[in-house]
Amino acid sequence: MEIVSFRTPGLGDQSHLLVHEGVGVLVDPQRDVDRFLRVVAERDVELRFVLETHLHNDYVSGAEQAALRTGAELVLPAAAAAAYRYTPAFHLEDLTGGRGLLVRPIHTPGHTPEHTSYLVLADGEPAALFSGGSLLVASAGRPDLLGPERARTLARLQYGSLRRLAALPPRTGLFPTHGEGSFCTSSGAGRHTSTIGAELTGNPLLALAAGGTASTAPGASAGAADGVSTGAADAADAAEAFADALLAEPMPIPAFYRHMGRANTLGVPPMPPPRVPELTATAVPAEARVVDVRPRRAQAQGALPGSVGIEPGDDFGSWAGWLLPYRTPIVLVAERDQDVTEEVVQLARIGMDEVRGVVRDLGPAATQTFTLVDLPAFLRHLALPGAQVLDVRMPAERKSARLDGAVERFLPDLVTEGVPAALDRDRPVLVACGSGRRASIAATLLAGEGHRPVVLTGAGIPDVIAAHAAHRAA
Template sequence: MSTDVTAFRTPGLGDQTYLLVHEGKGVLVDPQRDIDRFLSAAAERDVDLRFVLETHLHNDYVSGGEQAALRTGAELVLPAAAAPAYRHTPAFHLEDLDGGAGLTVRPVHTPGHTPEHTSYLVLIDGEPVALFSGGSLLVASAGRPDLLGPERARSLARLQHVSLRRLAALPPGVALYPTHGEGSFCTATGAGRLTSTIGAELRTNPLLAIGDPETLADTLLAAPMPIPAFYRHMGPANTLGVPPMPPVQVPELDAPAPGTHVVDLRPRQAQARGMLPGSYGIELDDDFGSWTGWLLPYAEPITLVAEPGQDVAPAVTQLAQIGVDTVRGVLRGPGAAATQTYELAGLDAFVKLLARPGAQLLDVRMPAEREQTPLAGAVERFLPDLFAQGVPGELDPARPVLVACASGRRAAIAAALLAREGYRPIVLTGAGVAELGTALRDHRAA
């Protein structure tokens, strides 16, 4: 008898989808919209996909659950209180679902991350072996309770206390497979490893040591992370149903499609040399879709600018994962029209520029990052706030603006916006604020 679990990581969203296989029977948990990668893995192993399970109406991506069930004939299971607009089996607390071959799925109502949230305990021949905890109990953390608004946050945080203790009472050897993990904005505190066991969490998860619901609520709500702007569109989409994934191939263009936002996804070195006037610069990485969905008006038409030969399929896929199906095409290299520029500076050069009289510095990190590692003398504006509120009035467009973050990625995105607005940005690249602070202290001591 064999049972195994395959995890499919989506780094840019900090999430995982799981495929559990037992004696040829399969259970797919919290699938993202690009379902081909999951279904191909199941088909390669000749798996009879019995269930597609959703732990909650997701806030951070649009689901592929309905389409996966339609493609395979699997039974789509959602929390009973979710009540989506499409056909599904409602999961009621402790009402077992029989998957055959000794495989049983037991729903466990675990409100807190969302009101309807349900975890799924998998039993093999009556013995509990695996828990798919979605956004409830996470590795060294728990799902945040404030995504549905501050009015409900404390009530949900108290419910999270009940749910965590409910799951912690399971046998210590049960494997823990949460959907949200490191890099997810759905975690209340910094999640660590991706998977664990109930026993390991009892020993190491600080939230399980909190015995009082109010104290847990205080802890979960003490310093919440920002909420990406596109999150507010995910719940409604997952309630109403999501169409199939669009093709990842897009037309090749000679000029930006009319009425589109131009997003340059080339490496920052190419962007710095020249971008199309009025374009945004978000170089392609695992979190391209998240930043684009957060910073630009949601789901408005987009033209991509890429290097010759650069694969844009990952960009289209990431956007589709959050319901943005509006890429109109790709322009290969902006050519002579690329007159919007910014500068890149390594650590030593950046420190020397900061030492000049009248130097102005912009810090685009999150508030919690700034509090942990302050950058003296900097004008502070979190990157999404820079897009939403505009460039701080303290910055003089007649003088260069030095821009820093933790690694250079967000600073480069900010620099493209500053250049678009007529400023002269210089990005700290290849280093971040931590290294900059040390270098500044050494420079002043020399």
């Protein structure tokens, strides 16, 4: 048996292809399915199943298209109630893949109500668990993405799901969909794959859930009991304690997440073409939002008024989906020789398909500017009378390192809540984050509102704090 994992770092996710004696199982494929099907073809694999663990919150799925293109059987959790044809996966009702391969669905609600993990058995032996957004490496799937009203109920359900999975044989391989960098995790997830045994000793949430006597393993037989023999009151108290831990420090939820479930329920069309037409600066449609993907130094020297600057990177699509109205028409701005294929693909992964074109020559229209400075220059600006600082890091980051006197507003909140009223347009705004990436994005938003941003690049707020501490100690 071989398992090929396909990482998508910007979303913190991975899809998996299991191959056993020429039969393949594809799990949680993202929309750009060509990268998966290319490996299927190269290895001459008969793709038997395309499995979805849940209706994803962080990307639009490629499962339906992968199944249509290959003839594989599309399998979704029975309660997904998608609007297209699929085979419903019921708890512990095996799916036969042939050549000694069995797929055993295990209902694991918590991340979503319908969530289902899949235990793959080869020749009767548990070999791999595809846990989607349930049990993760060093973490668990967050239960609050469907709203705060349901979060505690789902957290309690996640407690039972993790206990169920903890009963699997320790050597069972663990292959989750969500991982490091995903906003679907309840805490910072670690490595991308693991084993049940390793998680029992190294995953604090699983240790919390699995305390006490574990249940009979779902891998033992299709009709095995899967309950936990504890007193009802004790179990309820334990589930509440687990929910408290899971919900203690929720991370922000990207704005585009609220659109993903609906898209995945109704069906996702094929990927749009990755190539987009060239436009002139004067031909940008009035209804389009301009996203500048040039390096930050080029953006600082001059950009189209009102444009949002997001440098290329693994997380480009996530930031665009968080900062722009969903499915708004988009025009990219790029340098003359800059390939924007990856940016178009990242946007399409979250259903933002309306990229109208790319502008490569801004001409005299590039009037929006900001200033980039290194740490020593930033500290000099900070020492001037009346200096004002904007910290655009996440709240959790600020808890560990806070700069006295800084105005604090997480980057996406500049869009939803606006620029803080405390910032004076008549004075420069010193903008910082952890390294300069988010600060440069924020600078374009500030510049569009008439502010004069001065961005700390190549360093962040912790470096400013450390420099101050070193100065005081000297």
